[in-house]
Amino acid sequence: MRAFFVIMVLALGGLWAAAALHVPAQANHPTVLVIDGDTLLVDRHVVQLAGIDAPEWDQTCRHHDNDWSCGQSSAYALSKQIALNHNLDIDCVPAGARSGSPVRSCWLKNEDLSLTMIQQGHAVALPEAPQHFHFAESQARRASLGMWGSQFDFPDLWRIRNARRTDCAFKGVTDADGVRRYASPLMPGYDAVEAATTFCSDDAARAAGWHALGEALDLPGGGSGLD
Template sequence: MRNWIAALALVAALAFPAHAQVITGSATAADGDSLVVAGQKVRLFGIDAPELAQTCQRDGETWACGQAAKEQLSALIAGAQVHCRRLSTDSYGRAVSICKAGSEDLNRVLVENGWATAYREYSLDYVDAELRAKRYGLGIWSSTFQMPADFRHAGQPRDRAATARASTSRPSRVSGCVIKGNRNRRGQWIYHLPGMPYYEATRPEEIFCSEAEAQAAGYRRAIVRP
């Protein structure tokens, strides 16, 4: 009997490796995109919320959008058992995870309601949710704000910040999502397809998987002159 139980335990360990473990328990919000669940630090995968010290501007007024994002996450997990599927571990030792409170996908809900952006450097899973929030002016999209990654890099030495920006400017080729959206000097929202004259030189502000998606977000196709 003991050998049979040990065999089952071994099979389970092989089927569910450590990097895919589930963390379950009560949780508190550390900021808008990270938690402490059952005593373990967790970073929500694929999203990026304003930093705690970050502010946004709306109707000429400054407001604490970073603190507001944390409060939104706190409200979502209040009194709930949180279940996080760990995907990896980041450089701070946090479990990078997709988390749920009840049936709610916390990662997606935060982006859908405009309290976090899709972290395109690591995933395109939440781009569609971000586009909807942006379209309807939800959360931080009702404001003028600096992307959280740019806010963090602002205090870095120039060469480190440039390297970080360059890493986020490369379009992901996951599922063919390679259309670059960019705001030109005239303030127009333009998208570029691979092979167009300025495609390689364009630093994308958004990445799209189809022209229809880019157009729905308010972008128009770049004009290629003969």
């Protein structure tokens, strides 16, 4: 069953700085927030974008002997896509699960968010992604778009190599109800969070049993509430 969402709250980022854009509230309208370059918080539920893997927030790439924040650039690119289309419905279709979170193919204005991220060079196609994703990746690579204009570790390799880091930007804190929460730099309330621990990716936080800031807990009987 398709889920149609009107975006009411979203993260809007420039190239090096992000801000939360608050759209006037309307009854019964959910919210969409960007967690990182391939993860959204839709109606208080974490959604992984189907078929892609984006560089992590703390990941840097090497361009002309200089490091640049390709992970942040990826997250801001996704934020920009959503912010520019904040008055449109977002259509997310079930496509499996990853890291314990629902995987969705999400569309805005007849554009697949995952495919657009690949076309811009802000994400790589997963092995199981459809063939046109891999074709789009090869085109982005030939044109040296985004990450393809630099030297970089694929996101899965970067996560392995940085699994023991303790200086990453995702903050972990236990809330007043005893629920372990994590916040990404693009999420409202991030600056106010006093981190008890940190994570280098959304994947790592979720694998450790933490929930996104503002995420609804599992519904009775299971399920994400998105189907």
